[in-house]
Amino acid sequence: MGGVYSSEKMAEVFSYESSEVDWCEDNYKHSEHVVEYFNTMSSFSFFVISPIMLYLLHPYAKERNLAIHLIWTMMIFVGLFSAYFHMTLSFVGQMLDELSILWVLAAGYAFWFPRRHYPSFIKDRSTFSSLVLVVTVISTVSSFVKPTANAYILNCFGLHLAYVVVVEMRCCTDQKVLRLGKLSVALWVLAISCWVSDRFGCSFWQRLNFCYLHGIWHILIVIAVAYASTLIAYLDASYEIPYSLPGLQYWPCDKWAVGLPHIVLKGTTKTQKRC
Ligand SMILES: CCCCCCCC/C=C\CCCCCCCC(=O)N[C@@H](CO)[C@H](O)/C=C/CCCCCCCCCCCCC
Ligand SMILES: [Ca+2]
């Protein structure tokens, strides 16, 4: 009896619309198998941006630590779980979406969080990374206590990252770096406005017959992460591997007004550091 009950419960968490969260986009408008069509499709932007960022970050990762590739590899999974969530609006989809974001953030903090912002009792990156791991495991378990709160807590990390970028930019004089900092924050502000507006202003957007703000958030946030993560990686390279003489460029063409930022290493390998 108990076995039947628990397997029914198990199946329930996978079922369509078992999540308590429902975004503004009309359900089943374009397909009977996809609950939120535009939100699902826009999640595919992660599949476009992530491989390009893996390619663009490769020279820096090769010099610094190949494990850095974990971040954009995990972003592919964030896109996959986000598409699954919006396709089904299932509880499992929601948890996979949110927990994958939590673990990418954890990897980002572990690899890149600037040493000078560490709490005073932490002396090195490996202690900091262990602390991040412990906090992430505890947060993963506690995320099941009140799942509707998870997204707000994750957005607090976005706010913290924006704060770190602003603090770092205060004493920066390089115009290219400053521009990247401003663009990262502007894109994040635009993205978060779409997320909040979709969450709390749905009746207004329904009257305008424009319920696509959450999908637009997907596209803007992946670009914001590409910009902000390159900036943070650039600052990391400047402090941790200064002999590589890091610089910033845009792909596909540095002269274009739009493009994806990446790091170029004008110096050469680690061996030169020893000379
Ligand atoms: C020193 C640390 C460096 C960290 C580098 C950045 C690592 C990338 C971190 C997060 C990836 C965010 C991916 C967003 C996925 C969106 C999926 C989604 O829409 N999920 C929603 C449900 O469908 C869910 O409600 C969203 C929850 C909120 C997620 C908040 C994520 C914080 C993003 C931080 C971005 C930083 C921007 C830079 C600021 C200048
Ligand atoms: Ca909906």
Ligand SMILES: [Zn+2]
């Ligand atoms: Zn989403």
